[in-house]
Amino acid sequence: MNNKLRISIIYGSTRKNRIGIRFVKYLNNQIKKNGHIPIIIDPIEMPFPFLDKRYDDYKKNELPKSIAKVQKLLKKSDAFIIVSAEYNHMPPPALINILNFYYKEYDRKSSCICTYSSGDFAGIRVQSPLRAFLAQFGSPPIKYGMFQPNLGKFFDNDGIPTDEKDAKARFDIFFNELVWYAQAYKKNR
Numbered sequence: 158m159n160n161k162l163r164i165s166i167i168y169g170s171t172r173k174n175r176i177g178i179r180f181v182k183y184l185n186n187q188i189k190k191n192g193h194i195p196i197i198i199d200p201i202e203m204p205f206p207f208l209d210k211r212y213d214d215y216k217k218n219e220l221p222k223s224i225a226k227v228q229k230l231l232k233k234s235d236a237f238i239i240v241s242a243e244y245n246h247m248p249p250p251a252l253i254n255i256l257n258f259y260y261k262e263y264d265r266k267s268s269c270i271c272t273y274s275s276g277d278f279a280g281i282r283v284q285s286p287l288r289a290f291l292a293q294f295g296s297p298p299i300k301y302g303m304f305q306p307n308l309g310k311f312f313d314n315d316g317i318p319t320d321e322k323d324a325k326a327r328f329d330i331f332f333n334e335l336v337w338y339a340q341a342y343k344k345n346r
């Protein structure tokens with residue numbers, strides 16, 4: 158059996174000077190270093206309309222390219238890492254928007270929620286709404302995640318952390334758990 162997992166990193170900031178992309182780059186590199194296949198789903202690289210119809214409600218020949226492309230990526234994924242900031246204590250609207258286009262693509266696949274902020278609180282308040290959201294998709298979140306306060310100070314533009322040892326220790330805790338669940342679900346799906 159191929160033990161490589163396809164793991165989608167779903168990111169939700171559409172801001173011009175966004176910093177969360179540094180965190181995404183870090184996670185992407187670490188997933189590769191661990192021998193798995195990362196996929197980045199980024200609303201700037203793949204612009205989405207505001208939700209009208211869900212993927213399944215479109216006629217195939219009417220599907221906007223980004224919606225069709227992301228469906229294929231999600232369908233092939235074995236697990237999901239949600240990377241979320243906190244905008245007024247809620248997840249970014251583009252993140253919620255993308256996720257809502259799909260449903261069965263998440264089914265019986267594990268997920269993990271990683272949050273961050275420019276300040277001291279690491280975006281931790283969006284854990285609760287995102288956990289409820291993912292549970293409804295049939296993609297239960299694991300108990301661990303990576304939570305990054307002061308993101309702009311901790312990662313450079315290429316996603317390199319100022320303290321690699323500390324970042325890796327925190328990455329390994331959640332990632333090993335996510336891989337365990339992803340492999341267990343994959344075996345039985």
Ligand SMILES: Cc1cc2nc3c(=O)[nH]c(=O)nc-3n(C[C@H](O)[C@H](O)[C@H](O)COP(=O)(O)O)c2cc1C
Pocket residue numbers: 170171172174175176177178242243244245246247273274275276277278279280
């Ligand atoms: C509309 C808006 C609301 C914000 N609300 C919060 C908040 O509730 N808590 C927090 O810790 N930071 C908040 N911030 C600061 C963000 O942590 C910071 O802007 C971060 O860089 C956002 O991620 P991004 O750059 O990837 O978009 C807010 C920022 C914006 C733009």
